Amino acid sequence: MRPGGGIVSGSSLPGLLVGAGLIILAGSVFGVILGLQSEMTPGDNVGSSIAHVLGFTLLQASLSTILAMSVGVAVAWALCHQQRFPGRGLLVALLATSMVLPTIVVVLGLVTVFGRNGWLNHVADLGNLSIGGAIYGLGGIIIAHVFMDGPFVARGLLQRLEAIPAEHLKLGRSLNLSAWQRFRLIEWPAMATTLPGFSAIVFLLCFTSFPIVLILGGSPKFNTLEVAIYEAIKLEFDLGRAMQLALVQLAVCGGLVMLAAGYRPQDASISTSAARPIWPEPRRIIIVQAAIIGLFLAFFLSPLISVLIDGLAADLTGLFADSTFQRALGTSLVVALLSSAVTLACALAIALAKRDLASPLRMAQNRRTRLVSWLLSFSGMLYMAMPALVLGLGFFVIARASGVDTTRAAPLVVVIANVLIALPFALAILVPAAEKAALRFDRQALSLRLKGLARWRIVEWPLIRAELGFAAALSFCFSFGDLGVIALFGSRDFATLPWLLYQKMGSYRTTEAAGIALILFVVVLVVFVVVPRLFQGRRYAQT
């Protein structure tokens, strides 16, 4: 391994292969659907004009992103300075769960609280006030997006804030900085490096949002591109229009993905001590922080509590004794475990390859490596821009063309699809960590000729195990709550929990559906509390 040599080292090879595979897969999905289009007769379209749909999609995604990011920054800042209050650990674990819960669960939770007959309206009634049906329409779409994505941003930024080197804080304190100066000079720069990445992810999530818009949109005039694609494929079977829309979506999101993929955080600071220096807050700042946390708790916890209450009303013991439920639970667990393992492997391979390409002691100077590195990021994030239905349809046609029985291929396809959905998030978590570990220890490791497993054990593992745990939990839960591709491939013999939940809702069994929602929620929560700890192990003893 020559420093700055531009050779593909052993550790970057798997990542490059994975990246190439991802790009080829995306290409073939589009290829087969375009091929299929000639088989089918395209009809004239019924939906609104593409420009109208695109305009509304951009509007709601921009508004949702701005609000979710603001909430994320405020909550991360408040939580970072309030390290000790009862339930804080649980709250931090909860932050990531909102994004991975099945959307229908979240939407019904939000409706229980903010709906026309919701808790908020009942409380407001006492003072003769009412928010009416404000949850329906553009307002509802934005509230739901902030609920799902804001906490995820908060959790990510909180990690950044807690990684601010103690030296910076000590220096700041000795300079007697005010809370505002501290935010502007120390905290904002620490967060700013990750803000574009987070904004891109949130924007993409809102841009491609589907069930939320369908249920809370209120009227067909609130249509997003993803919904229009759904209509084109499912209802009109007009694959020509679907591909047209999918290409518009890919062009807009792909552009954003390209920008985000080329963006690299320059901040190399890494916390060297786990203990935060004590920096007592002035009283009025504490009040502001407590108010932020309190408001956020009310907004964020009440829908989750409503899921809990509705779920407890169901006959849970009866549910657990039901063989259909047991099978669905087992299937979901196995699928989620496999997806999580494969996601982790792919993300790690790409992260290590990107590290090789980014590290100044390796190949960072080379212009070609910069392109390769960009392509790697692009390959991982590409699937955020791919409409789930297009992906599912593509897999379906590929399975058919290769002579595989689609019901037998279902488990494999669902795992692959879940991996693709979770990959961008796993990468966003792992890549900065791997690059930092290299920046910090490459010099020593190279001079000590530490390689392979030995290097992994001594350098990478202790530094990125926490991030690995978070990525593992996230990809597990994404897969566990996913209801994308399964809609095309699911059957009686291959049913997951979210699929069962929809079946129950589709045949009057709303209480049983609420019970399943509760179980989904509890599993997701437990995974977020337990898995990162399994990976963390004796973290503090190492540093």
Added chain:
Amino acid sequence: MNFKKLFAKKSFTATQQGTKGVTMYRIFSCLLIALLGVVVNAAQAADKPVLTIYTYDAFAADWGPAPKIKKAFEGQCDCQLDFVATDSSIGILRKIQLEGAATKADIALGLDSNLTDVAGKTGLFAAHNADAGALSLPIAWQNTTFLPFDYGYFAFVYNSEKVKAAPASFEALAALPDDFKIVIQDPRSSTPGLGLLLWVKKTYGDKAAVLWKRLAPKILTVTKGWSDAYGLFLKGEADMVLSYTTSPAYHLIAEKDARFKAAAFDEGHYMQVEVAAIVKSSKQQQLARRFMQFMLSGDFQSVIPTTNWMYPAANTAGDLPKGFDTLHMPKTSLLMSGAEVEKNRKVWFGEWLAALNR
């Protein structure tokens, strides 16, 4: 020295290794079971002919009609009956279209009468050749490809404790104050949604758009599917939801809850006739025809009311279960031919969209 902490840590590592072992074991055993399942399936398939039916999820569910029908038919056919669930009625057609000639489906069950022309045009279905003499629908049925197995009426369902005076016509509904809210489904994605569109069209003709404009402020939200809409209604979000006249029967019989009622409309109610058809490329034509005939027999028809919550399509079903007598039975049944629907669908969708977009 903090013993508690030390102890906790030790036991923690132990469980960590323990869970790892158990997890690996579980994964392997699950894979093994899956593999075994494939082998057993293959072995069974070699013994008896298999008839595969594509249907929508609620029909195939464990609490739906499918398990009882499977048992009854397998008891007399010396074959194996498999149901494959899709996510919606239209999903059945799309799945068969996508799979083309390679489809495993022998029968498509659960299409709706409004879709028969769309489905027929694909050329994927063959004549059923069954004796349809037992059919007892409120309308005449001539189609020789698609055979009805049940029917129902679309209606607005409300909670009689909350809504004291339910509207008795579209006119009365439109005249209500705007804080009376209804939830409906999108006609492009949901069969009840399409049913409502046709219901209004059949009643109002050229003036349908005017009525939709008056209804618009009362529409709380338009959902993709029936279940989203019904879920919102049960949460008390809306005063009425578009569903079926038979919906109250579920609450009454399965939940012993008599609060829910269907609003009877003077102009009559639009029908939904659910149909099945034989797939042309099926290699089990004879068995498939046998099933189509079985579909009109008492063994099939008597299962329908309390599993699919619809009316049986044939007079072989015997008496309806107690509770169905409390339901509103429309005097006027409205239905358009599949051909008429197919011809005008796009224009009517456009008109509906324009009226609601205002």
